[in-house]
Amino acid sequence: MKAHVRTLAPVLVLALCAAALAGCAAPSASKPGTGGTATANDTFTYAQGADPRGLDPALVDDGESSKIIVNIYEGLLKYETKSTKVEPSLAESWEISPDGLSYKFKLRQGVKFQDGTDFNADAVKFNIDRQLPPKVTADMGYAGFVFGSVKDVVVNDPYTVTINLTQKNTAFLANLAMSLAAPMVSPKALTDGNNSVMEAPVGTGPYKFVKWSKGENVVLVRNDDYWGEKAKTKNVVFRIISDNSARVLALNNSEVDMIDGIDATVVSKITEGGSKLFEEAGMNVNYMGYNTTTALFKNAAARKAVSQAINVDELVKSLYQGYSEKATTILPTFVPGYDPTVQQVSYDAAAAKAGLAAAGVKNIHMITYSNPRPYNAATGSALATAIQGYLQKVGVQCTIDTFDWTTYKAKVKAGDYDIAFYGWIGDNGDPDNFLNLLADPDPTMNIARWQDPTYKAMIKKALATPNGADRDKQYGAMEKYVAERAIWLPISHAKTLAGYRPNVSGFIYHVTGNVFLSNVVKQ
């Protein structure tokens, strides 16, 4: 044993020397911009808060995965840069049959997957079939949402494919532009990977996958065989930095070029550190819902009187410090069908007081969540407390029960509340995705528990109407219908915030929350 100690001694000495070496070498090696930790101009580093769940679009449901996926894969369609209107991508054009049940797509020719195999009609069929019964598995979280209305997929010729639906569904086109479920994966890669490409993604996009060091980073490199305009920056690294302040520090230190997951508390540090702030409207809504099945709020006058007591404008300004916009209706402004003329019950404390007395509203039981949500950075409890304050001013007492998110969802399902708080993050940019919530039979989706046959008929009709002015008008009418009945009180739409270095340009931060990096340039 003593001999062992003697042999260990030199190792310890070596370790000490190594530590000393690091201390000496540090100053010259890690100055920003000179190597070490700083990034070179052909490498763009994007820092996000968590690892992606995986890189198979059919098997994931999170934003972290989605941001990487959109740079590796493409779908048949894509969203316009500034809105959720769809435009061609891997499909060059499409025709919808007069009965609205068949969608025929002409595919782009000469496109290859990153493994060298051809993209064609067979590949489209393979990708959709894997997400339809009998092949679909329970953990394909978006298969039902995106392809639930698909009856079958027919290959007409190598570059023409027809997708038949079981029922009319105009939102189907918007679904095909989504970053989850819809992107096209190489059938060869899926076959080789036993129906999963979670850690070995192969798409047709501008970047291809290099490696994923779990908890650390995902590295992509430019796809030099890309069919479209080649990516401008050679390497893209998605770094995982879980702590918000550490992410901001890394940005200001030029260790990374862009960060997301920012809240109002760190915004000032970003600009003070010489970095820039990116703000974009977000595809979400933060709202308060009345339980329309209770004796108290069955009565529309009571709901209106409560809404009237709340100064939403002031509330949003003070609670979200300018990083959320006041919601005038359920739909975000850029979603087709948004109607600027629709307004909720406007603030009028005196009228509210009279209305509440007339309706006999004295005590209200609220339930809320304790944590921040993407649509409500201030937490559900802060929002509920603010509303409690407004109602106290008009003589109504509120009791608030606050729960963690998982328990809260169970409480919402149980239905023991007069008012509950919730929000929605849009999936596909189609108005149906938001307004359908109020027609949903599931009380965890439809927290107002409102079942209105007229409204449901309106939803059904609009879903079958082709995109265009007529469809948009129908959704405008629905927004008005809900606002008049004060089923929800829409509060705000949270903005998407990102920080980036001043030498960075060309990224597309889309309203869906995805970041497209093929045009990124570092000066």
Next chain:
Amino acid sequence: MVKYAVKRILMVIPVMIGVSIIVFSLMRVFSPDPAPIVLGQHATQASITVWRHANGLDAPVVTQYLTYVAGALKGDLGVSYYTKSPVASEIGARFPATIELAVAAILFASLVGILLGVLAAVKKNSVFDAASSLFALIGVSIPIFWLGILLIMFFSGFLHLLPSGGRINVMLEPAHMTGFYLIDAAIQGNWDALQDALIHIILPALTLGMYSMAIITRMTRSAMLDTLGQDYIRTARAKGISEAKVIGKHALRNSLIPVTTVIGLQFGALLGGALLTESVFSWPGIGKFTVDCILKSDFPIVQGIVLLVAVIFVTINLIADLIYAFLDPRIKYSPKTEG
């Protein structure tokens, strides 16, 4: 001693059974149902039922446990609910980072701690003693999270000397052989990578090792003071042995017995992952990963990590006991020579 070692190794079995039963039951009693978390926003009751069946969660808990144990004995710890990767590969991808950081932290803590402890004891009641006591007190009481942020702000944000987080610059990352970047870089002769990895580990190791360093300092000081008061030290000095030899050979070696145990326990705790340090420095180890998996009810991963940590604790305690026997030859573990 061999007999003792074998006995201790056999004792691992009941410990592992106990630990596995506890973690298995705790996860199932206190964690929310994983199905809605895994299946996401669009989960339906039907898809939840199908998923629960596919993952065996609709079976009685005892059956689930036995299935799990049967798999584990064959080396199959299951598949992560959330990422669908095998548990072994999920843990294997992160554990080297944890070990590397824990080794660096314990090296720092032991070297500095023992040095400060010895000096404080030798120069008892001097300014130096008071300073080292104060330093140790700060080390024990400072919140790791805050210390980490302070170090980053100073060395990274203000001086721009050291990186604010991560294990290595991704473009210098050595090819994975052992998963330990320092070793991989050294084996491959990739000195840039070695240097970069060393630079990255300094701040997290310092932050993580601070608490252990403080404890080791205090422990060494009090053990040294005890030993220095012994008769044999006086005898050694009376024999004219140089002071350095008296302290370094006669006193220190005897004082190291309790210190070794503390180092062993501290190292075990560090290997369990350091949630806060890993979080602040974006260190891709198992500490933060464990918490994420608990929040997502990813049962197989949590079970795998807890079992792994249990094995490590048992092993380190065993090693500490064996070193204890080496440092103090009077200690014999055979019952025949005991007493």
